[in-house]
Amino acid sequence: MAVVEFTDTEFMICSAARLLEDRKTVFVGWGMPQVVAILAERLYTPHLVQLFEFGAVGPQSLTPFIRGTMGGPSNIYRSLQWINMNWAFSYAATGYIDYGMLGAAQVDQYGNLNSTFLGGTYEQPGRRFPGSGGGNEAASFVWKTIVVLKHEARRFVEKVDFLTSPGYLDGPGARERAGLPKDTGPWRVVTSKALFGFDEKTKKMRLLGVLKGLDPKEVIQGMGFTPLMAEKLLELEPPEDAELRLLREHIDPSGIIIRGEKMRAER
Amino acid sequence: MAVVEFTDTEFMICSAARLLEDRKTVFVGWGMPQVVAILAERLYTPHLVQLFEFGAVGPQSLTPFIRGTMGGPSNIYRSLQWINMNWAFSYAATGYIDYGMLGAAQVDQYGNLNSTFLGGTYEQPGRRFPGSGGGNEAASFVWKTIVVLKHEARRFVEKVDFLTSPGYLDGPGARERAGLPKDTGPWRVVTSKALFGFDEKTKKMRLLGVLKGLDPKEVIQGMGFTPLMAEKLLELEPPEDAELRLLREHIDPSGIIIRGEKMRAER
Amino acid sequence: MQGQVEVHFTHPDDFRRWVKENKSRDAVDKVMTEQEAVSRFVQDGAYLAYDFSSLTRGPQALIREIIRQRKRNLWICAEFTLHDSPLLVGGGCCTRIDVGFLGYGSYIGRAVCDGKVQVFDNTNGVLASRILAGARGVPFLPVRNFLGTDGLPHSGAKVINDPFTNDPICLVPALNPDVFMIHVHQADVYGNARIFGTNLFALEAAMASKRVIISAEEIIEPMEFRKDPGRTTIPFFLVDAVVHLPFGAYPGAMPGRYEIDLEHVDRLNAIQTEAQMQDHLERYIYGVKDHLEFLEKHVGWPKLKELMQKASIKEGYQ
């Protein structure tokens, strides 16, 4: 058995990349989801078609990943199609996009996402974030939404300060009653320590597993709600050497995205 | 004074071509309006931007004119832009298109157009035509609609058998009440004998002039309504030699479009 | 006011469900013959749309194959239909038509008068908007035309008071065809496709339709699309079948490749009676087994070469 060292971000990225399915489509959000998608494409899902809201369909991105650019030439390299935002969202609205991968500042037990503000009021927030971007469209239209966020207990709240992108709203049937497309919604929440899913009946968040070696009770301690627990919790594998090498040497050699708290695990 | 010989179609084409304004935009319907636009471009309005519903913006059509093709290479030669139907109609819907030029099978005193059927019922018509095409969009969206049709009394009716494309509907204010864009509507009706406009107040059709040498009373005889009369009727000039030469030698040398009843006039 | 007639309408959720379960996102080789594409993907009773006209970049070989396979009860979206609709009606394939523009000639006109085919008078713009609604995954789009017409009651449109301006506005229902056919300049084996020139609603209709059949003048390497992504008209995951059909738009023109065969078009224009129609179908469609035999028996390479020579305008088509 060996001990592997990695950052919490690296674990989260690898954990998310393993969730994607090959020969499917994914709506990729800004920032970390881009890195997840590149890692997945290189290691696990070479035929995954990535969709970007700014109109790139199916790029084969070059590395190193250039942060922030979205529509830059290396991130949209060798796309199948370059088009614009209204068309990009149409692919999702008509059901062609299987997965969506998004970040968030806050999430509640129904998977509702806040990426707008924390604390205070809408007019005078405590802290302001970029807002929806295309996150609302992804969370509304794709079949399965994957949320990726740093594992901090305060991000898991009873009620989001602002509902930017819909999870299951206030429970079963609520999305449909609101007029959102049927059979969509959050599917997984990937954090730097754990993996959550949602209970089919109650639509409440459920802990599926934690990083190998962590204590599930400690992991969920302090969350604003108590998640359901899977009958058998998974032990999530730490990053593989191949994943870390790719991330550190090829995708993000400057370490801007993958930096974070140091973690270690046995494998 | 010389006598000039021409067909009724040739007169109608020349008469319509003289109405267009340079450095403006025109929505061009299928068939004869295409020939009118080419004639106008060559002789009178070299900077007129022609819009076609199938997505050609600003072509400099080659001659001879090839009937029927619409999107063929010689008719859309050296366009400013090639795009599609939804975009083409958007140019008109947002008010960028000054003129529209359309044919019709029937017209009533308010300039309502029928290009759908004559006689019988909708389910069992006496004679069936192609229907709206993009005519309804042109008649609804452009600022000034020009209707071009062969002068036959039976085409001018009290009430059209089917209202395909809106004129002033049942009178002043009716277009706006129906929800159509403001300040639009039929502007001229060009026939093989006469030219009509519309009264600003009553929105009823008004005879503006007839081909030089014709008797206005005879021209309007048998029409299904009595048009208003301009205070001073114009004498419409017969085709110029330059117009006829261009039509016969360059635009339609096979004579398929310009053939018709023989006419003659002095000039 | 509301349209009072039957309308081809699919709830956006039902369309989405269909896309989820039936449209593969996997890039697999979809090349097949026209026989296979039509027999697998065009069912009797289907709603059929296609891009452009019988005279320009229309999927004419595919339409002939539909007639050859004697499909029945099709409902067609007649946006720029010229010679296609009379042939489909003459072949007994088509019983309902959303108009659009219903050309050419007296045969189709009389078929309507005789009640052989039922028409629903939309307009070209209304049909294009309905397909755009289908492609945007919404049940309708608002338009500011079609109002005040006699077509509106013969369509599925509804008039409401716009809640933003309080003026009347026309809502046209989404159109999600069962099958969309398009003839393209270039495709790869997966279905990525590229056309040059204008189009009616190529991407909208490909996105809005349950099945998409592409016929292509040329099959090119997939990497060609990735080298110039701004030129891709339709990405592969919308497409179900790719048929390699050079001269597939014949007797119409393929812009930049070959011109119209006016001689053959005149033969189509001349069809007036039922007997003439059946003779034409027998000779040119039933009497040959496929597009290749049609070209060899009834067109011939000297004619095709002549039509290619006439297509001397290349600007913008490569």
Add this chain to the structure above:
Amino acid sequence: MQGQVEVHFTHPDDFRRWVKENKSRDAVDKVMTEQEAVSRFVQDGAYLAYDFSSLTRGPQALIREIIRQRKRNLWICAEFTLHDSPLLVGGGCCTRIDVGFLGYGSYIGRAVCDGKVQVFDNTNGVLASRILAGARGVPFLPVRNFLGTDGLPHSGAKVINDPFTNDPICLVPALNPDVFMIHVHQADVYGNARIFGTNLFALEAAMASKRVIISAEEIIEPMEFRKDPGRTTIPFFLVDAVVHLPFGAYPGAMPGRYEIDLEHVDRLNAIQTEAQMQDHLERYIYGVKDHLEFLEKHVGWPKLKELMQKASIKEGYQ
């Protein structure tokens, strides 16, 4: 449910009237300096939209000119706004923002918290749909997202029961900006323009806006557009001003031409305090008279050459 806040909305008839009276269809030379374009066409209080981001093909030189001219009370459409919105707010130009995506950094976040700028939370897709509504000449478009959110009450959207499915649907009001700015690869003197790569809503917004200012890397012959009409992004009659601004997207990238200057971007990212902001504006914007002087004084040709060299990916950009 209905949005309860102020919304920038123009009756489609009022927009049409404006187009009729103010948008010339005449192909005249519209080339002018950035000073002239901004002073003539960007009024205090205007609603401003632009295409793409500060990092990719954004109209950065034009935005700097707006700040230099100390425009006031602008309302901006923040679709992919990254460094633009903090600069515009820091320069005292912008008091209202439709979000979109409100990047970058803590300066703009704090400006919102402090009430220096009022935000209206739409989404990227909602804003794109609103602009498409403006371009289609309709007062609204229906969308099936935005429903169930806290953004909706802070927007101009309304929820109605869809008359076709009886499900709730969200109607988003048309957006007709007063000014749209876009930086393009190529334009002619009349305003025909071409971009390579993806875009947000280049044609939609050009069609939907009262004034369109184009800045271009290259001015090319008008005939070049006519030789490849499928590549024209925007036709001239939508355009009011053409400004020849090589490196007009700097410090962002112009795909296929030059790369991002990450060094300068880091300077923008580092702005946190008001003092830092004012120092930056003073140095890089107020302190130079125009884009050319900015490039000469603060970037320099060796750096520009380096950025051009880095832009080695050419596929699809020519």
